[in-house]
Amino acid sequence: MFMLYVAVFLATFSAVPCSGQYSAPTYPWKDAETGEAVTCDKCPPGMYVGTHCSRHIPTRCLPCGKSQYTEFWNYIEECLVCDYACSEVQEEVNACNATHNRVCRCKEGYFSTLDFCLRSTVCPPGEGVETAGTRERDVECAQCERGFFSKVSSSTARCQTHSVCADNQTVIPGNDIHNTFCSSCKANSTHTQDIKVCNQEMVRFVLDRLHSDRHTQRLLRVLRRVNRVGSAGLELQDLLDVLVGKKSPSGLKVLLDALDRARLPHLHRLVTKWFTAQGSI
Structure with missing residues (x-):
C-alpha cells in the first residue's frame, strides 16, 4: 500500500x-x-x-x-x-533514495578521521584499554598497573586484577602480562598422587606462560619428535598431557628436556624454581 x-x-x-x-x-x-x-x-x-x-x-x-x-x-x-557505495570498512546507515543521500559510517573496530575509517588501535599484552574507542575516536591504551595484567592483544579488553590464591596453594607471582598462578603442587612430596598433581600443574603453568605462537610452535615440534608414534594430530596440550601430566615421576624430566630443546630458558627456570624440591632437580 x-x-x-x-x-x-x-x-x-x-x-x-x-x-x-x-x-x-x-x-x-x-x-x-x-x-x-x-x-x-x-x-x-x-x-x-x-x-x-x-x-x-x-x-x-x-x-x-x-x-x-x-x-x-x-x-x-x-x-x-548520491555518494558512492560504502567501502569495505564501512556500513550503510541510510540507503540512497529520492529524498536522502546515502549515509555510511565506520564498522565496529574502526574510527573515522578526515573522512577515512582507520582500524582501532590494538593494545598489546601488558597494556589494556583505558578509553574505549568509538566510531569517531580511537582507542587509548595504558600500561597495566601493579596488581593488574593483560595477556591478550585487544582493542576492547581492559587490564584484569590478579587472582588471589587459597591459603593452601603456592602463589607464583604474576606480572603485567600474566595472572598470578595458584599452584596445588607439593614440590617436596614423593607420594605418587602428589607427583601426578605436580605434573598436571606444570602442564597448566607452561600453557599459561608461553609468550607467543612462535614459542608454542617450537615446543610443539620438540614434543612431536619425542612422541613420534601417533602425535601428528595432537596439539600442544594433548602432547603435554600424554608426555608430562600422566607420567610419574618422569614427567618433570621430560618437560625440562623439552623446554631446553625448544630454547625456552625462561620457562625452564620458572618450572625448576616452582615445581622441583627447593628449586633444584
Missing part, C-alpha cells in the same frame, strides 16, 4: 505542474518571455525543476532519477547524485 501511495505521488508531480494549491515555498524568478519578475513554487524533496514558472504557467517538477536525490524544497534544475 505504501508503494502505491509513493507511485501516485510521483506520478501526480511528474504529470501536473507544481502550483500554489500545495502551499509550497516560493522563489523569485524572471519570466523568460516577458522579462517580468515572477514568484515560482519550489519543488518538493525527491523532485527538481523541469521548467521554471512564467506569468501564466506554474513550476513543473520532475522526480529524481536513480541514485539521485533532493532532500529539501528546492528550485535546482538537476537532482544531486
Whole structure:
C-alpha cells in the first residue's frame, strides 16, 4: 500500500505542474518571455525543476532519477547524485533514495578521521584499554598497573586484577602480562598422587606462560619428535598431557628436556624454581 501511495505521488508531480494549491515555498524568478519578475513554487524533496514558472504557467517538477536525490524544497534544475557505495570498512546507515543521500559510517573496530575509517588501535599484552574507542575516536591504551595484567592483544579488553590464591596453594607471582598462578603442587612430596598433581600443574603453568605462537610452535615440534608414534594430530596440550601430566615421576624430566630443546630458558627456570624440591632437580 505504501508503494502505491509513493507511485501516485510521483506520478501526480511528474504529470501536473507544481502550483500554489500545495502551499509550497516560493522563489523569485524572471519570466523568460516577458522579462517580468515572477514568484515560482519550489519543488518538493525527491523532485527538481523541469521548467521554471512564467506569468501564466506554474513550476513543473520532475522526480529524481536513480541514485539521485533532493532532500529539501528546492528550485535546482538537476537532482544531486548520491555518494558512492560504502567501502569495505564501512556500513550503510541510510540507503540512497529520492529524498536522502546515502549515509555510511565506520564498522565496529574502526574510527573515522578526515573522512577515512582507520582500524582501532590494538593494545598489546601488558597494556589494556583505558578509553574505549568509538566510531569517531580511537582507542587509548595504558600500561597495566601493579596488581593488574593483560595477556591478550585487544582493542576492547581492559587490564584484569590478579587472582588471589587459597591459603593452601603456592602463589607464583604474576606480572603485567600474566595472572598470578595458584599452584596445588607439593614440590617436596614423593607420594605418587602428589607427583601426578605436580605434573598436571606444570602442564597448566607452561600453557599459561608461553609468550607467543612462535614459542608454542617450537615446543610443539620438540614434543612431536619425542612422541613420534601417533602425535601428528595432537596439539600442544594433548602432547603435554600424554608426555608430562600422566607420567610419574618422569614427567618433570621430560618437560625440562623439552623446554631446553625448544630454547625456552625462561620457562625452564620458572618450572625448576616452582615445581622441583627447593628449586633444584
